[in-house]
Amino acid sequence: MSAGSIWVLPAEAVSPAARLAAEDFLIAEAAMLDERRFDEWIELFTDDVEYIVPVRTIRRVGNGSDIDWESRHYDDNKASLSLRVRRLSTDVAWSEDPPSFTRRVLGNFRYTPGPAATELTVKTNLLLFRSRGTTGDHDLIAGERTDVLRLVEGELKIAKRHVVLDQAMLGTKNLGVFL
Amino acid sequence: MTHVAINVEERLRATVRPETGEIPLFTYADPEVYKLELERIFGRVWLFVAHESELEEEGAFVVRQMGEQSVIVARGDDGEIRVFLNACRHRGMKLTCEDRGVTSYWRCPYHGFTFANHGNFMGTPFERAAYPPDGLDRERLRLIEARCDSYAGLIFATWTREGEGPSLPDFLGDMRWYLDIFAGRARMELLGEAQRWVVPSSWRLPSENFASDAYHTATAHAFLSRLGLVRSVDFGKDGYHVDAGGHGLGMGVHDDDPGSYFPDELEAEYRSRLDDDQLALLHRIKNFHGNVFPNLSFLIPNFIPVDGRLVTGMMLRVWQPMGPDRMQAWSWFLVEKDAPEWWKTLGRRMYVQTFSSGGMFDQDDTEVWEAQTAVAVAARSRSDEVMLDYTMGLDAEPLTDFPGPGTVYAGKFSEAAGRSYYRRWLDLLLEEGR
Numbered sequence: 001m002s003a004g005s006i007w008v009l010p011a012e013a014v015s016p017a018a019r020l021a022a023e024d025f026l027i028a029e030a031a032m033l034d035e036r037r038f039d040e041w042i043e044l045f046t047d048d049v050e051y052i053v054p055v056r057t058i059r060r061v062g063n064g065s066d067i068d069w070e071s072r073h074y075d076d077n078k079a080s081l082s083l084r085v086r087r088l089s090t091d092v093a094w095s096e097d098p099p100s101f102t103r104r105v106l107g108n109f110r111y112t113p114g115p116a117a118t119e120l121t122v123k124t125n126l127l128l129f130r131s132r133g134t135t136g137d138h139d140l141i142a143g144e145r146t147d148v149l150r151l152v153e154g155e156l157k158i159a160k161r162h163v164v165l166d167q168a169m170l171g172t173k174n175l176g177v178f179l
Numbered sequence: 180m181t182h183v184a185i186n187v188e189e190r191l192r193a194t195v196r197p198e199t200g201e202i203p204l205f206t207y208a209d210p211e212v213y214k215l216e217l218e219r220i221f222g223r224v225w226l227f228v229a230h231e232s233e234l235e236e237e238g239a240f241v242v243r244q245m246g247e248q249s250v251i252v253a254r255g256d257d258g259e260i261r262v263f264l265n266a267c268r269h270r271g272m273k274l275t276c277e278d279r280g281v282t283s284y285w286r287c288p289y290h291g292f293t294f295a296n297h298g299n300f301m302g303t304p305f306e307r308a309a310y311p312p313d314g315l316d317r318e319r320l321r322l323i324e325a326r327c328d329s330y331a332g333l334i335f336a337t338w339t340r341e342g343e344g345p346s347l348p349d350f351l352g353d354m355r356w357y358l359d360i361f362a363g364r365a366r367m368e369l370l371g372e373a374q375r376w377v378v379p380s381s382w383r384l385p386s387e388n389f390a391s392d393a394y395h396t397a398t399a400h401a402f403l404s405r406l407g408l409v410r411s412v413d414f415g416k417d418g419y420h421v422d423a424g425g426h427g428l429g430m431g432v433h434d435d436d437p438g439s440y441f442p443d444e445l446e447a448e449y450r451s452r453l454d455d456d457q458l459a460l461l462h463r464i465k466n467f468h469g470n471v472f473p474n475l476s477f478l479i480p481n482f483i484p485v486d487g488r489l490v491t492g493m494m495l496r497v498w499q500p501m502g503p504d505r506m507q508a509w510s511w512f513l514v515e516k517d518a519p520e521w522w523k524t525l526g527r528r529m530y531v532q533t534f535s536s537g538g539m540f541d542q543d544d545t546e547v548w549e550a551q552t553a554v555a556v557a558a559r560s561r562s563d564e565v566m567l568d569y570t571m572g573l574d575a576e577p578l579t580d581f582p583g584p585g586t587v588y589a590g591k592f593s594e595a596a597g598r599s600y601y602r603r604w605l606d607l608l609l610e611e612g613r
Contacts, residue, residue, distance in 0.1 A: 053537070055371065055372050055373070055374055055375075057277075057278045057279070057372050058276065058277050058278045059277050059278065059279075059280075060276075060277045060280065063277060063280050068371050068372040070370060070371035070372075071370070071371025071372045071373070071374060071512070072371075072527075072531050073374060073531070073535065073536045073537050074531065074537050075527065075528045075531040075532065076528075076531075076532065080528070080532050083406065083532075083539075084532075084539060086406055087402045087406060087539055090401075090402050090405045090406070092398075092401040092402045092405060093402060093543070094399065094542075094543040094546050094547070095542030095543045095545065095546045096542070168278070168375065169375045169376065169377060169507060170374075170375065170376035170377065170536055171376075171377055172376065172377075173376065173377070173378045173379060173380075173545045173546075173549060174376070174378075174536060174537065174538075174541060174542040174545045174546075175376075175536045175537030175542075176537070176542040
């Protein structure tokens with residue numbers, strides 16, 4: 001075995017170009033949310049998008065999964081996400097007016113091809129810093145995103161987003177911010 | 180003399196005047212008041228702990244709270260449901276730290292004291308060597324147990340002993356007729372685990388909101404009409420306001436649009452469980468909200484059209500105290516067990532999108548409750564009280580021809596149930612009968 005062979009990617013791996021495109025896309029998307037460019041943001045989703053945030057529970061090892069997909073913090077599709085965006089554009093969206101200051105940090109990008117030929121699955125760790133008001137406090141929302149990105153007419157779109165949060169008892173007073 | 184110096188019971192007696200619609204702001208977040216609440220409300224009244232659908236299997240248990248105390252709600256091997264303090268009788272260690280499970284016993288992780296799922300002490304490691312010659316007294320070390328009963332599938336518990344306080348039916352009183360409609364009209368189930376989140380608010384603010392406050396919907400939830408999801412911003416006005424003796428509710432009706440909004444597939448079951456008056460009322464319901472004193476809220480959100488069908492997402496909600504200015508919200512989706520799949524699926528989705536941690540309504544409510552609590556903390560040390568106005572509907576005449584019990588008013592814009600909530604609250608805190 002030559003010294004260089006360990007650098008040969010397995011056949012099913014995602015190409016560096018695709019990885020870079022996906023990473024740039026998700027980082028730009030996070031910036032849109034932090035900058036509250038919701039009208040642009042909603043255009044990043046496919047019409048059949050599934051946006052789900054399941055509930056976590058406290059379980060002993062061996063007593064089943066601690067993720068309950070039947071119970072959800074978000075259970076949204078394109079129509080309801082659009083409704084949330086429209087709500088935020090009214091002058092009666094009190095929970096985010098004045099808005100939270102948010103900072104989304106994405107890391108630990110992991111890529112797998114598929115599930116469809118035009119799709120790429122990206123897992124990332126999300127740290128979402130959120131501060132409101134003048135108490136000097138902040139909420140830190142942590143979780144793992146699983147995004148399915150799909151190439152639609154030459155552009156990347158989000159076809160699925162699942163976010164598993166790392167709290168059974170959420171430490172933020174509402175999920176009035178997108179994850 | 181400043182209020183800071185006087186005894187909290189004296190301050191409450193002097194300033195809380197529910198009958199004239201005057202409630203002092205400091206009570207929203209006062210540590211001394213909170214201590215009284217834990218002892219004299221959460222330590223005494225019937226509290227919701229679980230739904231029967233969660234405990235169908237023998238040995239099934241869930242871990243819940245009564246006030247700040249952790250309790251285990253379990254169906255024993257004998258089929259009976261019991262509620263235990265989640266505390267080992269040896270050193271007070273939590274017997275279980277998970278949310279739910281199925282077991283025939285709990286073994287304390289500290290020294291191994293073991294208790295059966297019906298509460299009996301079963302033994303401990305090397306027991307005869309540690310406690311010679313015969314080991315420990317089985318009866319004396321039984322788990323501490325709360326009295327437990329259920330109504331319409333809702334399991335309640337209280338720390339008062341038999342004969343010390345009211346029975347559950349007496350405690351629920353006039354609320355039973357309405358709970359029949361909300362929770363007893365069909366065999367119901369909680370779908371999935373509770374959503375839980377911490378809100379920097381007094382536990383009492385959402386409780387009284389659900390009991391009594393339909394009026395805030397026109398402002399706090401104005402987005403609903405702004406986005407064209409309801410016909411007008413006063414969607415919370417038409418219907419009935421019910422003072423059920425500290426419990427309270429509001430029922431929105433759609434008399435301008437006849438025909439039941441509930442699924443036809445369930446009509447036979449509704450008919451078998453409700454009387455004619457209850458069924459007739461159900462057929463007119465477009466929204467339904469209330470609170471069982473002190474902290475169990477329930478809701479049928481205003482029906483909205485989804486994919487050509489009218490849908491709602493029913494909810495059970497408990498506001499668990501964590502201190503004078505912090506609480507946990509526990510929220511469940513409740514639905515008819517034998518409902519058609521579309522009613523469950525669309526209902527759950529609507530519940531999550533409207534009333535939940537990320538719900539479009541709940542977000543705005545939590546914002547308000549937090550700010551009210553913060554203002555109340557600051558008001559505690561004022562020498563003159565900030566008196567709040569609870570007078571809406573003070574002079575309104577109750578209906579005399581409404582078929583349901585309680586004091587019922589036409590139209591949902593009233594604070595009568597809020598006044599009644601505070602009367603019951605005050606009587607319990609001051610240990611005075613009504």
